[in-house]
């Protein structure tokens with residue numbers, strides 16, 4: 001037997017490779033399951049895409065102009081390390097000083113920075129499930145200990161249990177994915193106070209589609225962090241832009257784990273313009289909310305239970321009926337929605353709100369599929385890990 005240059009693969013004299021595998025990376029990383037994002041169609045594939053909560057309307061025309069203006073000689077130069085123009089625009093729009101704002105390459109990057117800075121091996125992070133499953137992945141990377149608790153009746157946040165846990169980091173997704181429901185800012189403020197010196201991160205990726213938000217808490221509580229994204233309400237999922245708001249000492253600490261130039265010049269220019277054109281975003285949000293109200297009513301008429309959504313998606317449940325086959329059948333008919341097979345919501349479809357025309361295609365495909373399902377006897381729910 002001899003070892004090859006590729007560590008861990010063992011080659012016998014006859015040249016055969018045996019299976020004796022030795023990890024080449026940290027064991028925690030080798031062991032973990034990867035995060036699986038929703039399907040992104042190949043270029044040219046014609047699908048009605050209602051599976052990853054993108055905005056069906058385009059970004060403002062000003063954003064396009066800003067991108068083109070930036071796409072020249074200036075690209076020789078690195079961008080400003082803290083995405084200055086974007087942060088300045090955020091400061092104007094949200095009325096917070098620049099020292100309380102951190103820009104990210106999507107809010108996923110900001111979540112990564114937060115978990116990296118806050119959690120080491122064995123540290124506790126608490127959140128209610130089901131929620132955005134990236135939190136599980138980020139906790140696993142850090143080898144942190146997840147303290148997960150179920151959402152209460154009517155999808156309510158288990159405030160008491162979260163506060164009692166006193167984890168180093170508590171994460172609340174509000175409005176929550178995949179159920180779409182929002183926690184009240186007053187309840188979040190109580191939680192912030194109860195957590196005292198421990199961090200409370202409020203992931204507000206969908207807040208522009210809600211009636212309230214908790215942004216003001218970052219002024220009043222030294223332990224509160226609020227995260228936003230331009231991927232949903234601002235129609236810029238492809239540009240990768242996120243914002244994190246927090247008291248200045250928390251921002252200073254998070255900066256230590258930031259990549260030097262985490263946003264490109266083009267992203268900074270696009271983000272600054274999108275925020276300056278916030279009225280464009282608000283108009284699109286109103287359109288999405290109108291379509292959402294129609295969709296919720298129609299789904300309920302079809303027999304689904306639909307928690308009242310404060311987001312740009314709805315969760316349509318048929319208690320006890322596995323929606324996997326319906327999701328697959330919709331896919332074959334050219335409509336992508338999201339199903340979470342290993343979750344308590346395996347009996348639901350998460351449907352992003354598209355244009356009225358896209359929703360018409362969805363309903364035309366969905367209605368004939370649902371009749372036989374709702375007639376069938378409910379099944380007991382599957383066990384396993386949620387992936388949202």
Ligand code: PMP
Nearest residue numbers: 106107108132177205229231242
């Ligand atoms: N938080 C939640 C709850 C989300 O659903 C998403 C989008 N999948 C994100 C954060 C990340 O958004 P982005 O990285 O596109 O800004």
